[in-house]
Amino acid sequence: MALSSGRVRDLCEDDLLAILRKYLPSASGVVVPSGDDSAVLPVPDGRVAVSTDMLVEDVHFRRGWSSGEDVGWRAAMQNLADAVAMGAVPISLVVSLELPGDLPVVWVEGLARGMAAACALCGTGVDGGDLVGGNKVAISVTVLGALEGRDPVLRSAARSGEPLIHAGVLGRAAAGMALLGHGYARRRAAFLDEESLAIDDFLRPKPPLRQALAACRDGAIGAFMDVSDGLLRDARRMAQASGVWLDIESTRLADSIHPLIGIGRRMGMADPWQWALETALSGGEDHGFLGTLRVHAERAWGLNTPTLPDGFTRIGTVREAHDGGLVTVDGREIALTGGWDHFGGA
Missing domain, CATH: 3.90.650.10 (PurM-like C-terminal domain)
Known part of the structure:
Protein backbone atom coordinates (compact mmCIF):
# COMPACT_ATOMS: atom_id res chain seq x y z
CA MET A 1 0.00 0.00 0.00
CA ALA A 2 1.31 3.48 -0.88
CA LEU A 3 1.99 5.39 2.32
CA SER A 4 -0.03 8.41 1.23
CA SER A 5 -3.18 6.44 0.48
CA GLY A 6 -4.03 5.55 4.09
CA ARG A 7 -4.68 7.27 7.41
CA VAL A 8 -2.19 8.44 10.02
CA ARG A 9 -3.19 5.54 12.31
CA ASP A 10 -2.01 3.11 9.61
CA LEU A 11 1.59 4.36 9.77
CA CYS A 12 4.41 4.35 12.29
CA GLU A 13 6.37 7.45 13.27
CA ASP A 14 9.23 6.59 10.91
CA ASP A 15 6.77 6.33 8.02
CA LEU A 16 5.33 9.75 8.80
CA LEU A 17 8.79 11.27 9.13
CA ALA A 18 9.75 9.78 5.77
CA ILE A 19 6.71 11.44 4.17
CA LEU A 20 7.47 14.81 5.72
CA ARG A 21 11.18 14.71 4.86
CA LYS A 22 10.30 14.05 1.23
CA TYR A 23 8.86 17.58 1.01
CA LEU A 24 10.60 19.68 3.66
CA PRO A 25 13.88 21.48 2.86
CA SER A 26 17.04 21.60 4.99
CA ALA A 27 18.80 24.78 6.03
CA SER A 28 21.76 25.82 3.90
CA GLY A 29 24.96 24.29 5.27
CA VAL A 30 23.15 22.18 7.88
CA VAL A 31 25.69 20.18 9.92
CA VAL A 32 23.34 17.46 11.23
CA PRO A 33 19.92 17.23 9.52
CA SER A 34 16.66 15.91 10.93
CA GLY A 35 16.85 12.33 12.15
CA ASP A 36 19.24 12.55 15.08
CA ASP A 37 18.45 13.71 18.64
CA SER A 38 19.02 17.32 17.58
CA ALA A 39 19.65 19.14 14.33
CA VAL A 40 22.92 21.10 14.23
CA LEU A 41 23.04 24.34 12.26
CA PRO A 42 25.78 26.84 11.39
CA VAL A 43 25.21 30.38 12.65
CA PRO A 44 27.02 33.14 10.70
CA ASP A 45 27.61 35.57 13.59
CA GLY A 46 26.89 33.45 16.67
CA ARG A 47 23.64 35.27 17.52
CA VAL A 48 20.27 33.67 16.83
CA ALA A 49 16.74 35.08 17.11
CA VAL A 50 14.38 32.38 18.41
CA SER A 51 10.58 32.41 18.52
CA THR A 52 7.89 29.75 18.91
CA ASP A 53 4.27 29.83 17.80
CA MET A 54 1.45 27.30 17.63
CA LEU A 55 -1.59 26.51 15.51
CA VAL A 56 -4.32 24.41 17.10
CA GLU A 57 -7.26 22.96 15.20
CA ASP A 58 -10.58 24.70 15.96
CA VAL A 59 -8.71 27.50 17.74
CA HIS A 60 -6.57 28.92 14.92
CA PHE A 61 -7.93 27.02 11.92
CA ARG A 62 -10.69 24.69 10.83
CA ARG A 63 -10.08 21.81 8.48
CA GLY A 64 -13.43 22.59 6.89
CA TRP A 65 -12.01 25.94 5.79
CA SER A 66 -8.30 25.18 5.39
CA SER A 67 -6.46 22.58 3.32
CA GLY A 68 -3.27 20.97 4.58
CA GLU A 69 -1.35 23.31 2.25
CA ASP A 70 -3.07 26.33 3.81
CA VAL A 71 -2.22 25.27 7.36
CA GLY A 72 1.40 24.39 6.51
CA TRP A 73 1.89 27.73 4.78
CA ARG A 74 0.35 29.66 7.66
CA ALA A 75 2.30 27.76 10.34
CA ALA A 76 5.57 28.57 8.61
CA MET A 77 4.73 32.10 7.58
CA GLN A 78 3.72 33.41 11.00
CA ASN A 79 7.06 32.21 12.40
CA LEU A 80 9.11 33.54 9.49
CA ALA A 81 7.50 36.93 10.15
CA ASP A 82 8.49 36.78 13.83
CA ALA A 83 12.16 36.33 12.90
CA VAL A 84 12.09 39.06 10.27
CA ALA A 85 10.43 41.41 12.79
CA MET A 86 13.72 41.27 14.73
CA GLY A 87 15.72 41.98 11.58
CA ALA A 88 16.88 38.34 11.44
CA VAL A 89 17.07 36.07 8.41
CA PRO A 90 15.05 32.89 9.10
CA ILE A 91 17.46 30.00 8.62
CA SER A 92 15.55 27.05 10.06
CA LEU A 93 12.24 25.90 11.52
CA VAL A 94 11.82 23.16 14.11
CA VAL A 95 8.34 21.65 13.78
CA SER A 96 6.36 19.45 16.18
CA LEU A 97 3.02 17.93 15.18
CA GLU A 98 0.11 16.39 17.04
CA LEU A 99 -1.87 14.29 14.55
CA PRO A 100 -5.14 12.36 15.09
CA GLY A 101 -5.18 8.79 13.89
CA ASP A 102 -8.03 9.29 11.41
CA LEU A 103 -6.31 12.20 9.63
CA PRO A 104 -5.77 11.40 5.92
CA VAL A 105 -2.08 11.11 5.10
CA VAL A 106 -2.62 13.21 1.97
CA TRP A 107 -3.55 16.10 4.32
CA VAL A 108 -0.20 15.68 6.10
CA GLU A 109 1.57 15.71 2.74
CA GLY A 110 -0.27 18.89 1.88
CA LEU A 111 0.83 20.46 5.16
CA ALA A 112 4.46 19.68 4.31
CA ARG A 113 4.09 21.09 0.79
CA GLY A 114 2.54 24.30 2.09
CA MET A 115 5.26 24.72 4.69
CA ALA A 116 7.97 24.09 2.11
CA ALA A 117 6.45 26.67 -0.27
CA ALA A 118 6.51 29.32 2.46
CA CYS A 119 10.07 28.44 3.48
CA ALA A 120 11.25 28.69 -0.13
CA LEU A 121 10.64 32.46 -0.05
CA CYS A 122 13.51 32.90 2.44
CA GLY A 123 15.57 29.80 1.70
CA THR A 124 14.64 28.50 5.15
CA GLY A 125 15.04 24.86 6.17
CA VAL A 126 12.93 22.61 8.37
CA ASP A 127 15.36 20.78 10.60
CA GLY A 128 14.06 18.66 13.47
CA GLY A 129 10.96 18.43 15.62
CA ASP A 130 8.63 15.79 17.06
CA LEU A 131 5.50 13.79 16.24
CA VAL A 132 2.79 12.74 18.69
CA GLY A 133 -0.70 11.27 18.36
CA GLY A 134 -3.71 13.13 19.67
CA ASN A 135 -7.33 14.11 19.15
CA LYS A 136 -6.79 17.17 16.95
CA VAL A 137 -4.14 18.66 14.71
CA ALA A 138 -1.72 20.91 16.58
CA ILE A 139 1.43 22.40 15.12
CA SER A 140 4.26 23.97 17.12
CA VAL A 141 6.93 25.78 15.13
CA THR A 142 10.17 27.30 16.41
CA VAL A 143 12.07 29.62 14.09
CA LEU A 144 15.81 30.30 14.28
CA GLY A 145 16.96 33.51 12.64
CA ALA A 146 20.49 34.79 11.98
CA LEU A 147 21.17 38.48 12.66
CA GLU A 148 24.17 38.56 10.28
CA GLY A 149 26.19 40.72 12.67
CA ARG A 150 23.49 43.39 13.04
CA ASP A 151 21.82 44.48 16.24
CA PRO A 152 18.21 43.28 16.54
CA VAL A 153 15.48 45.81 15.77
CA LEU A 154 13.21 46.23 18.79
CA ARG A 155 9.70 47.49 19.43
CA SER A 156 11.18 49.65 22.20
CA ALA A 157 13.26 51.84 19.86
CA ALA A 158 10.65 54.42 18.67
CA ARG A 159 11.74 58.04 19.07
CA SER A 160 9.73 61.25 19.18
CA GLY A 161 9.19 62.82 15.76
CA GLU A 162 9.81 59.68 13.73
Missing part, protein backbone atom coordinates in the same frame (compact mmCIF):
# COMPACT_ATOMS: atom_id res chain seq x y z
CA PRO A 163 7.33 58.74 11.00
CA LEU A 164 5.23 55.64 11.75
CA ILE A 165 5.37 53.24 8.80
CA HIS A 166 3.73 49.95 7.83
CA ALA A 167 4.24 47.22 5.24
CA GLY A 168 1.66 44.61 4.28
CA VAL A 169 -2.13 44.54 4.40
CA LEU A 170 -4.49 45.69 7.14
CA GLY A 171 -7.79 44.03 7.96
CA ARG A 172 -7.70 41.56 5.08
CA ALA A 173 -7.38 38.43 7.21
CA ALA A 174 -10.16 39.52 9.58
CA ALA A 175 -12.39 40.27 6.60
CA GLY A 176 -11.60 36.84 5.14
CA MET A 177 -12.48 35.12 8.40
CA ALA A 178 -15.75 37.09 8.58
CA LEU A 179 -16.58 36.03 5.03
CA LEU A 180 -15.98 32.36 5.83
CA GLY A 181 -18.24 32.75 8.85
CA HIS A 182 -20.94 34.17 6.55
CA GLY A 183 -20.77 31.11 4.31
CA TYR A 184 -18.51 32.48 1.57
CA ALA A 185 -15.84 30.25 0.06
CA ARG A 186 -12.60 30.95 -1.77
CA ARG A 187 -13.08 30.67 -5.53
CA ARG A 188 -10.53 28.85 -7.65
CA ALA A 189 -10.09 31.03 -10.72
CA ALA A 190 -7.44 32.94 -12.63
CA PHE A 191 -8.87 36.25 -11.45
CA LEU A 192 -10.20 36.27 -7.89
CA ASP A 193 -12.88 38.62 -6.61
CA GLU A 194 -12.32 40.74 -3.49
CA GLU A 195 -14.05 38.18 -1.27
CA SER A 196 -11.83 35.34 -2.46
CA LEU A 197 -8.71 37.48 -2.13
CA ALA A 198 -9.59 38.34 1.48
CA ILE A 199 -10.32 34.70 2.31
CA ASP A 200 -6.99 33.70 0.77
CA ASP A 201 -5.22 36.37 2.86
CA PHE A 202 -6.74 34.82 5.99
CA LEU A 203 -5.90 31.23 5.04
CA ARG A 204 -2.45 32.08 3.65
CA PRO A 205 -1.02 35.32 5.10
CA LYS A 206 1.58 37.01 2.91
CA PRO A 207 3.89 39.19 5.02
CA PRO A 208 6.34 41.24 2.91
CA LEU A 209 9.36 39.41 4.29
CA ARG A 210 11.92 40.51 1.69
CA GLN A 211 11.00 44.18 1.88
CA ALA A 212 11.12 44.11 5.68
CA LEU A 213 14.53 42.43 5.73
CA ALA A 214 15.87 44.88 3.15
CA ALA A 215 14.75 47.84 5.27
CA CYS A 216 16.42 46.36 8.35
CA ARG A 217 19.64 45.64 6.46
CA ASP A 218 19.70 49.21 5.13
CA GLY A 219 19.43 50.64 8.65
CA ALA A 220 16.22 52.49 7.77
CA ILE A 221 14.20 51.05 10.66
CA GLY A 222 13.95 52.42 14.19
CA ALA A 223 11.37 50.43 16.16
CA PHE A 224 9.92 47.34 14.49
CA MET A 225 7.44 44.53 15.09
CA ASP A 226 5.15 42.02 13.41
CA VAL A 227 1.48 43.05 13.29
CA SER A 228 -0.32 39.79 14.05
CA ASP A 229 -2.90 40.79 16.66
CA GLY A 230 -4.31 43.91 15.01
CA LEU A 231 -2.81 47.33 14.29
CA LEU A 232 -4.13 49.10 17.39
CA ARG A 233 -3.23 46.28 19.78
CA ASP A 234 0.29 45.90 18.42
CA ALA A 235 0.83 49.66 18.11
CA ARG A 236 -0.07 49.94 21.79
CA ARG A 237 2.61 47.36 22.58
CA MET A 238 5.17 49.40 20.66
CA ALA A 239 4.05 52.60 22.37
CA GLN A 240 4.29 51.01 25.81
CA ALA A 241 7.70 49.46 25.11
CA SER A 242 9.08 52.75 23.74
CA GLY A 243 7.30 55.10 26.15
CA VAL A 244 5.87 57.23 23.34
CA TRP A 245 2.65 58.55 21.84
CA LEU A 246 1.87 57.04 18.41
CA ASP A 247 -0.72 58.87 16.32
CA ILE A 248 -2.23 56.98 13.37
CA GLU A 249 -3.81 59.07 10.60
CA SER A 250 -6.96 57.43 9.21
CA THR A 251 -6.61 59.16 5.83
CA ARG A 252 -3.34 57.29 5.32
CA LEU A 253 -5.19 53.98 5.68
CA ALA A 254 -7.46 54.67 2.69
CA ASP A 255 -5.86 52.02 0.46
CA SER A 256 -6.52 49.40 3.15
CA ILE A 257 -10.02 50.59 4.02
CA HIS A 258 -11.46 51.06 0.51
CA PRO A 259 -11.60 47.39 -0.59
CA LEU A 260 -13.05 46.40 2.79
CA ILE A 261 -16.06 48.72 2.37
CA GLY A 262 -17.46 46.65 -0.50
CA ILE A 263 -16.90 43.44 1.47
CA GLY A 264 -18.77 44.91 4.45
CA ARG A 265 -21.59 46.02 2.18
CA ARG A 266 -21.96 42.56 0.65
CA MET A 267 -22.06 40.99 4.12
CA GLY A 268 -24.88 43.36 5.09
CA MET A 269 -23.00 45.45 7.64
CA ALA A 270 -25.13 48.34 8.91
CA ASP A 271 -22.30 50.85 8.36
CA PRO A 272 -19.84 49.33 5.87
CA TRP A 273 -17.41 52.27 6.10
CA GLN A 274 -17.22 52.13 9.90
CA TRP A 275 -16.86 48.35 9.78
CA ALA A 276 -14.02 48.68 7.25
CA LEU A 277 -12.22 51.25 9.41
CA GLU A 278 -12.55 49.14 12.55
CA THR A 279 -11.43 46.02 10.67
CA ALA A 280 -8.33 47.78 9.31
CA LEU A 281 -7.47 49.09 12.78
CA SER A 282 -8.27 46.01 14.85
CA GLY A 283 -8.28 42.94 12.62
CA GLY A 284 -5.55 40.41 13.39
CA GLU A 285 -3.62 37.69 11.52
CA ASP A 286 -2.35 39.90 8.68
CA HIS A 287 1.31 39.55 9.71
CA GLY A 288 2.42 42.85 8.26
CA PHE A 289 5.14 44.99 9.84
CA LEU A 290 4.85 48.17 11.91
CA GLY A 291 7.89 50.34 12.37
CA THR A 292 9.34 53.80 12.62
CA LEU A 293 11.60 55.44 10.07
CA ARG A 294 14.96 56.27 11.58
CA VAL A 295 14.85 59.96 10.68
CA HIS A 296 13.28 62.92 12.45
CA ALA A 297 9.97 64.14 11.02
CA GLU A 298 11.24 67.64 10.22
CA ARG A 299 13.89 66.16 7.96
CA ALA A 300 11.73 63.29 6.76
CA TRP A 301 9.04 65.45 5.18
CA GLY A 302 10.89 68.64 4.31
CA LEU A 303 12.71 69.58 1.12
CA ASN A 304 15.01 66.57 1.37
CA THR A 305 12.29 63.97 1.80
CA PRO A 306 13.88 60.50 1.87
CA THR A 307 12.39 57.59 0.01
CA LEU A 308 10.44 55.21 2.22
CA PRO A 309 11.75 51.64 2.28
CA ASP A 310 10.32 49.58 -0.56
CA GLY A 311 6.88 48.22 0.30
CA PHE A 312 6.28 50.61 3.23
CA THR A 313 3.79 53.46 3.58
CA ARG A 314 3.58 56.16 6.21
CA ILE A 315 0.54 55.77 8.48
CA GLY A 316 1.29 58.27 11.25
CA THR A 317 3.87 59.87 13.52
CA VAL A 318 5.58 59.31 16.85
CA ARG A 319 4.33 62.50 18.50
CA GLU A 320 6.27 62.70 21.76
CA ALA A 321 7.40 60.77 24.82
CA HIS A 322 4.55 59.41 26.93
CA ASP A 323 4.86 57.45 30.16
CA GLY A 324 3.06 54.13 29.75
CA GLY A 325 2.56 54.66 26.02
CA LEU A 326 -0.41 56.09 24.10
CA VAL A 327 -1.98 55.30 20.72
CA THR A 328 -4.45 57.63 19.04
CA VAL A 329 -6.22 57.80 15.69
CA ASP A 330 -6.38 61.33 14.29
CA GLY A 331 -5.38 62.56 17.73
CA ARG A 332 -8.19 60.74 19.56
CA GLU A 333 -7.75 57.76 21.83
CA ILE A 334 -9.89 54.81 20.77
CA ALA A 335 -11.04 51.97 23.01
CA LEU A 336 -9.19 48.77 22.14
CA THR A 337 -11.55 46.29 20.51
CA GLY A 338 -11.02 43.36 18.19
CA GLY A 339 -7.65 41.90 17.39
CA TRP A 340 -6.46 38.52 18.53
CA ASP A 341 -5.88 37.64 22.18
CA HIS A 342 -6.18 34.16 23.68
CA PHE A 343 -6.74 35.39 27.21
CA GLY A 344 -8.54 38.73 26.91
CA GLY A 345 -5.67 41.01 27.96
CA ALA A 346 -3.23 43.11 25.97
